[in-house]
Amino acid sequence: MSDGQFDAAQGRLGSAGEHLRVDAPQQGSPAQPVLRLDALRKSYQMGTPLQTEVLHGISFALARGEFAALVGPSGSGKTTLLNVIGLLDAPSDGELYLQGTPTRMLEDAERTALRGRSIGFVFQFHHLIQAFPVLDNVLMPALVQGARRTDELERQGLALLDAVGLAAHAQKRPNELSGGQQQRVAIARALLTRPPLVLADEPTGNLDTHSADDVFALLRRFNREFGCAVLVVTHDPRLAQRCDRILNLVDGNIVSDQATTQTPV
Ligand SMILES: Nc1ncnc2c1ncn2[C@@H]1O[C@H](COP(=O)(O)OP(=O)(O)OP(=O)(O)O)[C@@H](O)[C@H]1O
Numbered sequence: 001m002s003d004g005q006f007d008a009a010q011g012r013l014g015s016a017g018e019h020l021r022v023d024a025p026q027q028g029s030p031a032q033p034v035l036r037l038d039a040l041r042k043s044y045q046m047g048t049p050l051q052t053e054v055l056h057g058i059s060f061a062l063a064r065g066e067f068a069a070l071v072g073p074s075g076s077g078k079t080t081l082l083n084v085i086g087l088l089d090a091p092s093d094g095e096l097y098l099q100g101t102p103t104r105m106l107e108d109a110e111r112t113a114l115r116g117r118s119i120g121f122v123f124q125f126h127h128l129i130q131a132f133p134v135l136d137n138v139l140m141p142a143l144v145q146g147a148r149r150t151d152e153l154e155r156q157g158l159a160l161l162d163a164v165g166l167a168a169h170a171q172k173r174p175n176e177l178s179g180g181q182q183q184r185v186a187i188a189r190a191l192l193t194r195p196p197l198v199l200a201d202e203p204t205g206n207l208d209t210h211s212a213d214d215v216f217a218l219l220r221r222f223n224r225e226f227g228c229a230v231l232v233v234t235h236d237p238r239l240a241q242r243c244d245r246i247l248n249l250v251d252g253n254i255v256s257d258q259a260t261t262q263t264p265v
């Protein structure tokens with residue numbers, strides 16, 4: 001097995017995959033949730049003075065290594081919630097703790113740094129940069145945080161591409177790959193910095209069933225291999241049932257929060 005190759009039979013990365021751990025170790029004590037929301041609210045200004053509240057006081061915690069689905073009707077606030085959790089949008093009230101750090105009062109630079117070291121994003125539209133080769137896209141989260149493009153960093157990026165089955169495509173442009181392949185690149189990119197939390201907003205929304213299964217399986221395998229917590233928005237009940245837990249958001253409220261009955265592998 002080559003460096004970092006994903007061993008489907010073993011369900012884990014090959015030995016060289018262990019080197020992916022060289023990045024900053026995950027912070028916080030094992031008992032501390034990776035994410036905690038305390039009465040979190042979000043309003044949008046819909047023209048003065050009209051304010052519309054989209055999230056109405058959301059509270060829950062996500063443990064280290066937990067794999068949770070966020071489901072709910074269109075317009076219920078799932079993307080809004082993910083954007084607030086991802087520190088891309090500010091809450092209007094309440095508090096959001098990432099790795100135990102309260103985030104509301106952080107300066108912009110601190111918030112950006114915390115986001116960079118804590119969170120990996122996988123979006124419905126993968127947002128790969130078409131002008132750059134696949135490998136450069138995977139390295140992007142480290143480069144934007146100021147990391148130098150060393151041989152070691154490239155080796156880590158290639159090992160991740162290998163793990164998602166795309167090492168041979170490292171020098172291609174993203175638009176030379178299929179939608180499912182591009183989404184696998186986006187997952188490799190999200191994992192590069194070994195974030196303790198991965199946020200995925202309908203990562204399989206644009207994929208056929210087969211590609212959706214592949215992408216979802218990859219998220220699950222990285223979750224088990226690297227121990228990153230995952231919060232994934234999905235409209236697919238079949239995929240939600242493969243998570244440890246399902247949070248149901250309706251009209252900006254979590255109306256149910258239940259463990260699934262799936263048997264752990
Ligand atoms: N930037 C914004 N300004 C004003 N209203 C917004 C903004 N973004 C979202 N909303 C509103 O917030 C509500 C929740 O939207 P959101 O995108 O979070 O829903 P969603 O659950 O992700 O839906 P979908 O399943 O269709 O993606 C909607 O009523 C939407 O119109």
Ligand SMILES: [Mg+2]
Pocket residue numbers: 078079080
């Ligand atoms: Mg959405």
